[in-house]
Amino acid sequence: MARPQQVRGQVKGGPDPLGTPARRAALRLLDAVLRRGEALEAALPMATRALHGGPDRGLAHAIAAETLRRLPDLDALIDSATRQRLPDDAKARFALRIALVQALSLGTPPHAAIATVLPLVDGGPRKLVHGVFGTLIRGEAALPAVPTLPAAVAERWRAAWGEEMVEAAARAIAAPPPIDLSLRDPDWDPIDAPSLAPAHRRVPSGTDIAALPGYDEGAFWVQDLAASLPARLLGHGDGTALDLCAAPGGKTLQLAAAGWRVTAVDASESRAARLRDNRARMALPFDIAIADVLDWQPDAPAPAVLVDAPCSATGIFRRHPDVLHRAHPGVVADMAQVQARILSRAADWVAPGGTLVYATCSLEPAEGEDQLDRLLAARADFTLAPPVAGELPPGIPTTDRGWVRTLPGTLEEAGGCDGFFIARVRRASA
Known part of the structure; x- marks a missing residue:
C-alpha cells in the first residue's frame, strides 16, 4: 500500500492541521466581502458559526481584515510569482492571500501559515499554492510599510480631494486605529488616556473596553471623535430632539446626556437592540421608534433634528477596510438618492427657528x-450655521463654506479620526 503524500508536516488525506478551521472561516469572510459585497461584520456570525471559541473567531476576523487592508499588495506579490494570472475569485488566490498575510503581516511562522491553508484547496491546485508561497518566502518577499489603496478608490478620492489625501488614507489604513470614548459626564476622569475634546478619551487599539473603570456603570461609550461632532453642534438643550437613523446610538446618548428629550428613530430591529442595551447601561432616558424615516412621521416639529444618514461608510475604512472593496460608484449613487429623500423629509420636521444637523461617515x-x-x-x-469658536475640538477644521469635513490626515499625529461630512443649518423663524 502506498504511503500518503506528506505536505509540510501534513498528511494528505489526513486530519487538518490545528488552526485550519479559523482559516476556513477567514476564507468565507473574504468570499462574502469580495464576491458577494457583504459587510465584514455582517458576514462574521455565519462565516464563523462552525468555530467553537472566541479566540478562533477573533483570529478569523483578524486574518480577513488584515487581508483586506493589504489586498492590492498581496495580489501584486502573487502575480509576480505566477506565469499565468490567477483569476480574482480563484480559491488558490484566496488561499495564498491568507497564507501570505499571516506570514508577512501577522507574525505567523511560514510553515504554519501554509500548512493551515493547503486544506482550503483540497481537490485543487495545492502544488501551485505551495510552490508560489515557497517562492515568495524564499525570496524574502515583504509588504510595504504603507499599503496600496485599491486603484479605483485612489482614483476617485484623488479626483475629489487631491494626492495628499490619498497618501494620508494609505497611511491611515496601515493598522487599526485607536479607540475613542465619549464620556457621559465631562468631569469624570478615572481613565488615564489622552483627551482631544471635552468628554473624550482616546485609548490604544485592542484595549479591552469592558475592563476599563466605569464601563459597568455606564460612564462612557465607544464613539470615534469625528462621529461625536454632529451632536456637539446641537449643544445643550431642554427641548425635543429627533435623532434619525440613530443606531447604534452614540449620538443619541450624547444628546440625552446634554439634556435633550430624544426620540431615536431607526428601521432595524437588530440595530435598535444596541440602542436599548446602551440606554440600559448608561441609564440615560430617551425614546426609541422602530421605523423607516421615509414612512415615519413625528407628532410635532422639533427644535433640534440630527440626520446621520445611511451612506457608503467609506469614511470608516480605517476600522472597516472591507468598505474599500464594496463601496463602488453604484453603491454611492444609490445611497445618495436615499439621503436626498431622507434630508428632504427631515427638513419639514424642524420647527421654525430650529436647527438641523446633517452628517454622513x-x-x-x-x-x-x-x-x-x-x-x-x-x-x-434654511441657511447654513457654521460652527463658532469653542464648538469643535482643536484640529477639526471648518471649510470656507462653513461646514465640517474630516479627511484622512485630520489629527493624524494624534491618531487620526474617521472621515465625516457635517453641516448645521437653521430654519427661519415663522
Whole structure:
C-alpha cells in the first residue's frame, strides 16, 4: 500500500492541521466581502458559526481584515510569482492571500501559515499554492510599510480631494486605529488616556473596553471623535430632539446626556437592540421608534433634528477596510438618492427657528457636500450655521463654506479620526 503524500508536516488525506478551521472561516469572510459585497461584520456570525471559541473567531476576523487592508499588495506579490494570472475569485488566490498575510503581516511562522491553508484547496491546485508561497518566502518577499489603496478608490478620492489625501488614507489604513470614548459626564476622569475634546478619551487599539473603570456603570461609550461632532453642534438643550437613523446610538446618548428629550428613530430591529442595551447601561432616558424615516412621521416639529444618514461608510475604512472593496460608484449613487429623500423629509420636521444637523461617515462628495447644496437650493427657509469658536475640538477644521469635513490626515499625529461630512443649518423663524 502506498504511503500518503506528506505536505509540510501534513498528511494528505489526513486530519487538518490545528488552526485550519479559523482559516476556513477567514476564507468565507473574504468570499462574502469580495464576491458577494457583504459587510465584514455582517458576514462574521455565519462565516464563523462552525468555530467553537472566541479566540478562533477573533483570529478569523483578524486574518480577513488584515487581508483586506493589504489586498492590492498581496495580489501584486502573487502575480509576480505566477506565469499565468490567477483569476480574482480563484480559491488558490484566496488561499495564498491568507497564507501570505499571516506570514508577512501577522507574525505567523511560514510553515504554519501554509500548512493551515493547503486544506482550503483540497481537490485543487495545492502544488501551485505551495510552490508560489515557497517562492515568495524564499525570496524574502515583504509588504510595504504603507499599503496600496485599491486603484479605483485612489482614483476617485484623488479626483475629489487631491494626492495628499490619498497618501494620508494609505497611511491611515496601515493598522487599526485607536479607540475613542465619549464620556457621559465631562468631569469624570478615572481613565488615564489622552483627551482631544471635552468628554473624550482616546485609548490604544485592542484595549479591552469592558475592563476599563466605569464601563459597568455606564460612564462612557465607544464613539470615534469625528462621529461625536454632529451632536456637539446641537449643544445643550431642554427641548425635543429627533435623532434619525440613530443606531447604534452614540449620538443619541450624547444628546440625552446634554439634556435633550430624544426620540431615536431607526428601521432595524437588530440595530435598535444596541440602542436599548446602551440606554440600559448608561441609564440615560430617551425614546426609541422602530421605523423607516421615509414612512415615519413625528407628532410635532422639533427644535433640534440630527440626520446621520445611511451612506457608503467609506469614511470608516480605517476600522472597516472591507468598505474599500464594496463601496463602488453604484453603491454611492444609490445611497445618495436615499439621503436626498431622507434630508428632504427631515427638513419639514424642524420647527421654525430650529436647527438641523446633517452628517454622513462618507468621503464621497455626493454623500455630503452635494446633498447640502441641493437642500439649500430647494429650501430658502434654511441657511447654513457654521460652527463658532469653542464648538469643535482643536484640529477639526471648518471649510470656507462653513461646514465640517474630516479627511484622512485630520489629527493624524494624534491618531487620526474617521472621515465625516457635517453641516448645521437653521430654519427661519415663522
